[in-house]
Amino acid sequence: MSNNWHDEVLADVEAGVRINDRHIVDRIRQAVLMQRLPPGTRLPEVALGEIFGVSRSVVRKALTRLASDHVITQQPNQVARVSAPSIEETREIFAARRLIEGEVVALLAGKLDHDQCRTVASYIEAECQAHLDDDEAQRIEHSLAIHHYLADHSPNRTLGAMLSDLILCTSIVIALYKRAGLASCYLENDHAELLALLERSDAEGARHCVQTHLTALEALLDLRPQDKSIDLAAIFGKTG
Amino acid sequence: MSNNWHDEVLADVEAGVRINDRHIVDRIRQAVLMQRLPPGTRLPEVALGEIFGVSRSVVRKALTRLASDHVITQQPNQVARVSAPSIEETREIFAARRLIEGEVVALLAGKLDHDQCRTVASYIEAECQAHLDDDEAQRIEHSLAIHHYLADHSPNRTLGAMLSDLILCTSIVIALYKRAGLASCYLENDHAELLALLERSDAEGARHCVQTHLTALEALLDLRPQDKSIDLAAIFGKTG
DNA sequence: CTATTCGATTTTGTATACAATGAATGTCCA
DNA sequence: TGGACATTCATTGTATACAAAATCGAATAG
Structure with a gap:
């Protein structure tokens, strides 16, 4: 591995x-x-x-x-x-990212020129294609490219740097708490919709779109308490 | 020194x-x-x-x-x-802190118990007293204690940690850009008002109060462009 | 008098040696 | 069998030596 x-x-x-x-x-x-x-x-x-x-x-x-x-x-x-953040920390990371990425895209609305929008569009396209190809590794890479591009181009670089860190932490907790049966954390159209709002200079729409996206992503995780520790007891328990 | x-x-x-x-x-x-x-x-x-x-x-x-x-x-x-952040970075630091400290106090509204409120009240009292005594070092210490207390007690610890860093950065830029004639960056009543809003569980009021406070603080700084470099030119300029 | 180059000094970058701590395993005794 | 203890190995903590780079100053050429 x-x-x-x-x-x-x-x-x-x-x-x-x-x-x-x-x-x-x-x-x-x-x-x-x-x-x-x-x-x-x-x-x-x-x-x-x-x-x-x-x-x-x-x-x-x-x-x-x-x-x-x-x-x-x-x-x-x-x-x-x-790092292996706890469930509580995971919720906090998502909440923090909603706040900060929401602000970053709001600041970014209407600020990307044509070429930059096309770059983002190409990432979105690539992510979609990777999803169709069932190439999860590629899909994650392109998805991350989108969010990192936004972070790197944040008009407020302090917030941009914070967002970069939060993207990383999010990736960690997704790996940790992804539902077993779930092949991928792909949310169709969310990214495309965000780009449209950014081009349309709709700051509050973009903020809301990102926050909804992140909430949906968080909902795909299995954040119920007691998870890892019970596994052992269930598998090798006294009933065996 | x-x-x-x-x-x-x-x-x-x-x-x-x-x-x-x-x-x-x-x-x-x-x-x-x-x-x-x-x-x-x-x-x-x-x-x-x-x-x-x-x-x-x-x-x-x-x-x-x-x-x-x-x-x-x-x-x-x-x-x-x-660190000696640029003027642009300084504005970004303040903007980031408005966003994050605003959220932290909003989350904190109604969450502090009586003892915690009294602790904050004692810091506010001490800051006021230090101001009356013209003891600027003490005043800064107590003022920072207030903000750090809020950061340390943030229900969202991720945001709390970010806020701690931003408080530090703010302190740096205040030292850098404080207006020459200004003895102190003391804003009367702001902290007391904030505490009252927190006790009253007025989340949005607390957020607004903090953001206004930080904007007022930023306004006390001299963030006009060309500062350091022009000094030299003016003093040792070719006209001399 | 100015600009430049060279060298001495300061300061950081990296590797390594040794000490100290922790985890894992095995042993002994009840 | 089961637990306390000791031993061993793996790993980090710290100090130090040497190499590389930058800074500062002086000397020199223009």
Whole structure:
């Protein structure tokens, strides 16, 4: 499972790409984003150092930054792990993202020029196509591209940076709490509708559209209490 | 100027307090918050290491975290400095804080119990008293205590953490852009009014109150373009 | 007098060694 | 059998050494 990721990194090293802590941060963020590093994954410093071909110093710096962004969780004298937010935190993350992404798209309404709208449109198109092809990995990648594009072009860069972090956290909790039977978290038309509202300079419409979209996304998750712990008891319980 | 800060740290070391990176982060955050470390201040690693009695490793970790929170600015191979946001960034910080602190107090309306309200009331009282005493340092400390208390008690902890960072950034830009003649950024009654609205469970009233408060605070700053650079030209200009 | 280049110093970047802590496993005794 | 304890291994915490880069100043050429 994590072999793919490992191999890609090795390819970089062989290609003589200069690896610094920023690179490592980006790589791990990307892997978490694409759900190739599931929540709870152990991230020992020496292992990462060997994979990226650097010493622990660089890895540690990268891990510190990732911890600040809540991508990983560090406790003293314990290995870093990909964050696994609780159900309550998950709801809070969605609420925060509704507030901030809503504001960002409201600020963005009418501010994208023709070329930028076409770029977003191409992402939406690609997402739809990937969905038709049943290529979930591709679909997630294109979906994230849309939201990251909005974050990166936020007129308010402070809010844009916050949104980037929240997109990452959202991706983590989706990987954690996605309903078992659900193949994909695809919501048809939402993105296209948002783009139309942005082009029409309808700030409040765009805000509402995004907030509805995120609420629908949250509703696709299984956020009922007691989940993981009960599994073991149910499978190996005393009745067996 | 920074001797005060230096001495305090030494006192800690002598008292045998265990210094780790978190301690250093808190100390520097506090110093920035209290405007004892003005924007642009150099923060060399070895100097900090000697002051806190630790090696560069620990200092570097602390600096990395501070950079993630935008408290300091790091560029490769250059000494870290206390952040000095541009005028545009300053406006964005205030806009972001209006959005987020507004939401936090709206969520908080009616949620504080009697004791918590009394705690906030005591901070407000202390701020007012410090203002009457012309003790600006104390006034800032109590004012920050109010806002940090709200951030720490936010029902949505994600938004609360974001607000904490924004309070810090706000403190930095106030130190940077405070109008020359202005002794203090004290806005009478705003905090008391906010508390009354929170007790009355008036969420939208509280949101509006905070947003107005922050807009008034921003208006006290001198955010006209061309400031620092023109000074030099005016003073040492070719006409001299 | 100004601009530029060179060198010395300061400061950060990285690797590594060693200490300290934690987790896991195995052992002993009741 | 079952639990307390000790040992071992894995992993992080910290300090330090050395390399690389930037900054500052002085000397020099125009």
